[in-house]
Amino acid sequence: MKRVLNDFRPFLGLFCASTGRKLLGGAALAALTGLMGMALLGLSGWFITATALAGLVPATAWAFDVFMPSAAIRLFALGRTAARYGERLVTHDATLGLLAALRGRLFRGWSAPGAARALAMRPARLLFRLTADVDALDTVYLRVLVPLGTTLVATLAAGIALAFISPALGVAVFAVLMLTGTFVAGITARSATPATLRRAARIETLRARVIDLASGQTDLLMAGRIPAQRAALAEVDARLAADDHRLNRIEARAGLAHGLLAAVLPALVLVAAAAIAAGGHIGAPGVALALLITMAATEPFAALRRGALDFARARLAARRTGPALLCAAFPVGAEPAPGLAAELHHVTLRHDAALAPILRDLSLSVREGEHIALIGPSGVGKTSVIQCLAGDLPPTAGSVRVTATARLTQRTELFRDGLRENLRLGAPMASDAQMMAVLAQAGLESIIHALPSGLDTELGDGGQGLSGGQARRLTLARLMLRDVPLWLLDEPTEGLDGETARDVLARLRHAAGNRATITATHIRREAEDADRLLILGDGGIKASHIRGSPGFEAALNDLRPD
Ligand SMILES: Nc1ncnc2c1ncn2[C@@H]1O[C@H](COP(=O)(O)OP(=O)(O)OP(=O)(O)O)[C@@H](O)[C@H]1O
Structure with missing residues (x-):
């Protein structure tokens, strides 16, 4: 009983x-x-x-x-x-x-x-x-x-x-x-x-x-x-x-x-x-x-x-x-010190199913408005850092203080629903005018205008009905609806052809304005505009290069060309 x-x-x-x-x-x-x-x-x-x-x-x-x-x-x-x-x-x-x-x-x-x-x-x-x-x-x-x-x-x-x-x-x-x-x-x-x-x-x-x-x-x-x-x-x-x-x-x-x-x-x-x-x-x-x-x-x-x-x-x-x-409430994260968008102190990250931590003793401060690119070989833990900052992967040791964030995940996440509903996941109260504005910023305005049902257009499973590039632009428009000081971008243009990718990146940079961004990437075009490159390796940050330094160019040259 x-x-x-x-x-x-x-x-x-x-x-x-x-x-x-x-x-x-x-x-x-x-x-x-x-x-x-x-x-x-x-x-x-x-x-x-x-x-x-x-x-x-x-x-x-x-x-x-x-x-x-x-x-x-x-x-x-x-x-x-x-x-x-x-x-x-x-x-x-x-x-x-x-x-x-x-x-x-x-x-x-x-x-x-x-x-x-x-x-x-x-x-x-x-x-x-x-x-x-x-x-x-x-x-x-x-x-x-x-x-x-x-x-x-x-x-x-x-x-x-x-x-x-x-x-x-x-x-x-x-x-x-x-x-x-x-x-x-x-x-x-x-x-x-x-x-x-x-x-x-x-x-x-x-x-x-x-x-x-x-x-x-x-x-x-x-x-x-x-x-x-x-x-x-x-x-x-x-x-x-x-x-x-x-x-x-x-x-x-x-x-x-x-x-x-x-x-x-x-x-x-x-x-x-x-x-x-x-x-x-x-x-x-x-x-x-x-x-x-x-x-x-x-x-x-x-x-x-x-x-x-x-x-x-x-x-x-x-x-x-x-x-x-x-488990009734979302954990509310602590705010970083003034002038900073995120602070990691001696953080250890480990996935539930993994035997050992991926990253140990990781410390990092991101200034407001700073653009950081996280680079390093596949599997080194770039996405894990993004997940940690987004509150999706709690650290097993150390502390994380981060401002409000919006995240563009590696996989384009769209749902079998209307275009409007897919966009409103980013901002539930957004008006049609706001949505059309971000769609224009993301380069989708003419495509949406050509659709007979406009914002009422229904998407198939996982966003079927849009090309890969259009789907990515739609998630970008959704991100732009989130007025938060830090954007977390996980391989934002992976899988897009060079021309589309450059256009998407240019629009992303323009829309980011004074926001801080952290971009996990393998590709040169996504990292070259960063203020700082952080190279992950050996379970932590192996090197950090500020824009304009010789190490910065050398690190860029090691990345995959377009
Ligand atoms: N949910 C999970 N459970 C267990 N292990 C995981 C999980 N997600 C990732 N990992 C492991 O953690 C390590 C880091 O993965 P992560 O995705 O952060 O790397 P990455 O540097 O972003 O890789 P890529 O560049 O290929 O996206 C990898 O070895 C991966 O296998």
């Missing part, structure tokens, strides 16, 4: 903090709806039986008060409808609020440096976690907590109502409902757990394989591996179907247990109430009341049964999303 609570703790924390009151209100209204339904059924049964009996004798027929019970029945019927309506409004509002808070918190947690990189390597898993885990947590409230509360309240209310007829009957019905309910829900949740966990893992595998098949079709076809990939998919699918079958059987068994409870318990209560009636303590209407209250009290168990089936999946989701939920 303690472990279950620990798994759900981050989620329950968010639950209470976001829409806790509404969620409790919704649960209370759900319980009230159940109570009203029970009272309506019980009182109606009592009323119909009592009026039938009263009508048999003229004296009682005249004396029988039909107004009070029928008014109460109307009150319960209207009250039940109103409570149900209120419950739907409140629970839906609360659930949507909770979902919004959950997604926001998860996105923030997953965009933390380590988590973001780990998930980026497994996009299928990220997709699954974003959708299935959130959906599973969404069911905790509506399918587990609300039915649990409603069942408890209904069981208690039935016990108390029947205790007025006979205390022993009340206690017995309460005990049977509690024991059977707990037992069936417990056994269902327990026996469904292995199949549910296997199913969750298999759906993840199935999605990953489908994505592999779709995105790697050409390579698989050329290697003659399409049949093997299809067979692997079919196998996972068959296993998934077997898990579904097992879960269906568990659900059917739980349904049978619930059906037996709903049939046997009212029958036993009928016999017991009839015996009490024979003793003269209650009349036939009392027997009808006891029977119908018992029948109504077994109803909420159907919802609890479904909740028990979903419980293992929800627990797994809570366990998997817990760390991201706890």
Whole structure:
């Protein structure tokens, strides 16, 4: 039990903090709806039986008060409808609020440096976690907590109502409902757990394989591996179907247990109430009341049964999303000393999966407005320094103080979305006029004007529909929307032809203005305008050359020509 609570703790924390009151209100209204339904059924049964009996004798027929019970029945019927309506409004509002808070918190947690990189390597898993885990947590409230509360309240209310007829009957019905309910829900949740966990893992595998098949079709076809990939998919699918079958059987068994409870318990209560009636303590209407209250009290168990089936999946989701939920805020970096854009002091950098650090004891100060080029052989750690300054790779030792930055990554990152939306990732509030201005600065104005839908043009996966040069210019325009004092540029013109690359660089320099820039590069054209060249090597900065010095020219000459 303690472990279950620990798994759900981050989620329950968010639950209470976001829409806790509404969620409790919704649960209370759900319980009230159940109570009203029970009272309506019980009182109606009592009323119909009592009026039938009263009508048999003229004296009682005249004396029988039909107004009070029928008014109460109307009150319960209207009250039940109103409570149900209120419950739907409140629970839906609360659930949507909770979902919004959950997604926001998860996105923030997953965009933390380590988590973001780990998930980026497994996009299928990220997709699954974003959708299935959130959906599973969404069911905790509506399918587990609300039915649990409603069942408890209904069981208690039935016990108390029947205790007025006979205390022993009340206690017995309460005990049977509690024991059977707990037992069936417990056994269902327990026996469904292995199949549910296997199913969750298999759906993840199935999605990953489908994505592999779709995105790697050409390579698989050329290697003659399409049949093997299809067979692997079919196998996972068959296993998934077997898990579904097992879960269906568990659900059917739980349904049978619930059906037996709903049939046997009212029958036993009928016999017991009839015996009490024979003793003269209650009349036939009392027997009808006891029977119908018992029948109504077994109803909420159907919802609890479904909740028990979903419980293992929800627990797994809570366990998997817990760390991201706890990691609520972006780490806010310290500002550098006045006049500086970035300061690294004795920094050690190491990637999670790497055995040894890439860079050790790295110290560097970047002045405001200074242009620095980081050069050195492939794999020496240039991108890692950029990642560290962008807050994407926290140092394992030393300190990093850096002003607000914007980064142009080595790979052009565009998304299947509109041009406008792709640009707005850089500045969510940017107006169309601002976007057209940066597109013009990036050299894309005429191309955008020629597009029939302009900024509304939809891009394909990864920005398909644009040439490599156009895609790079678009990411450049996005960078230009970020009005920050330091730009981090990772091989900004790699892969572009010489003419396009020179044009992009010229526009980049013009747009940078008084900003500081740090450019990781192998190519001469990207480094030649720098104020300082830093050569990385041997796990640190091997040499530093100021513009105009002989070392600067020699280092430039070692770089790849255009
Ligand atoms: N996520 C990662 N996990 C483990 N090791 C990594 C990771 N990213 C990079 N590395 C390793 O860290 C080292 C430095 O990589 P980095 O990308 O910083 O080099 P680079 O100088 O920018 O190389 P290039 O010029 O080829 O882009 C490399 O040996 C690389 O294999």
